Amino acid sequence: MTVIKGVLFDFSGTLLRIESAESWLRAALTASGTAMDDAELVRSAAALERAGALPGGSSPVELPGDLGELWEIRDRDARHHRALYTGLARQVPLPDPELYDALYERSRAAEAWQPYPDAAEVLAELHRRGTRIGVLSNIGWDLRPVLRAHGLDRYVDVCVLSYEHGLQKPDPRLFALGCRELGLDPAAVLMVGDDRTADGGATAVGCSFLPVDHLPVDRRPDGLRPVLERVG
Missing domain, CATH: 3.40.50.1000 (HAD superfamily/HAD-like)
Structure with missing residues (x-):
């Protein structure tokens, strides 16, 4: 042998x-200076998790058709990866459009x-x-x-x-x-x-x-x- x-x-x-979806969203809200009440935050975090938007978290419950091809090749290129995960996050309405990029940046932070x-x-x-x-x-x-x-x-x-x-x-x-x-x-x-x-x-x-x-x-x-x- x-x-x-x-x-x-x-x-x-x-x-x-990776941290929990709630911790992830809370950190992105803080980084972008966006307010969200706790009940809404919990609902949105759960929706983001179902969408598979947290890199290192759960896979999407339902993958949008326009992101299917990108899902298959997401890890071959940095641009693919960002486009896929920000695209999944955008399936969930959030109070500030800047949050989608803030979420992606948070997922790359050591603190996450x-x-x-x-x-x-x-x-x-x-x-x-x-x-x-x-x-x-x-x-x-x-x-x-x-x-x-x-x-x-x-x-x-x-x-x-x-x-x-x-x-x-x-x-x-x-x-x-x-x-x-x-x-x-x-x-x-x-x-x-x-x-x-x-x-x-x-x-x-x-x-x-x-x-x-x-x-x-x-x-x-x-x-x-x-x-x-x-x-x-």
Whole structure:
């Protein structure tokens, strides 16, 4: 059996989790100087969540037809990503048109993301063991500042972001690129992620795969610890 010498982690729902839709909307309202009473805020936040407008949150309950094609390619290009998520947000009436861009900007802010309780501990231990560590994410913006703000970047050797390469998981080429960036044969690499289809696609190039549950941070205190059992 090949010894695992490197780990590729998904970002959203694996290492960190986006804030709640209510917290997200409240922060955007504050940033734009817009007032909204609490009852309306709660209703609007729930509607935004149903619309799938929060990146890293739930998928749309019903995807508007004019956004269907964009949904499929949203993580291949930064412009696609912004257009898709601001377009989904616009399905929900809000008191100020500037809020749609404010919401998108908030979703990229470090304050909007919270690491899972065991993320730093697991990354630090892997780093101590000399394991090569990468973050491989379907995303439309640069997540490196978020990792830096939460003190996780010190453990990460490489970041492979879909929008920077015009590829998105489960395309085998993105996983192959991640392995090359780690300097390892895919057989020596473990992919960890919350999406069994997208992240599980790593097995097509010969990586191992360890799924984790996409849960709020307070409901998944030690979901990453099994990684340490898989790595030599």
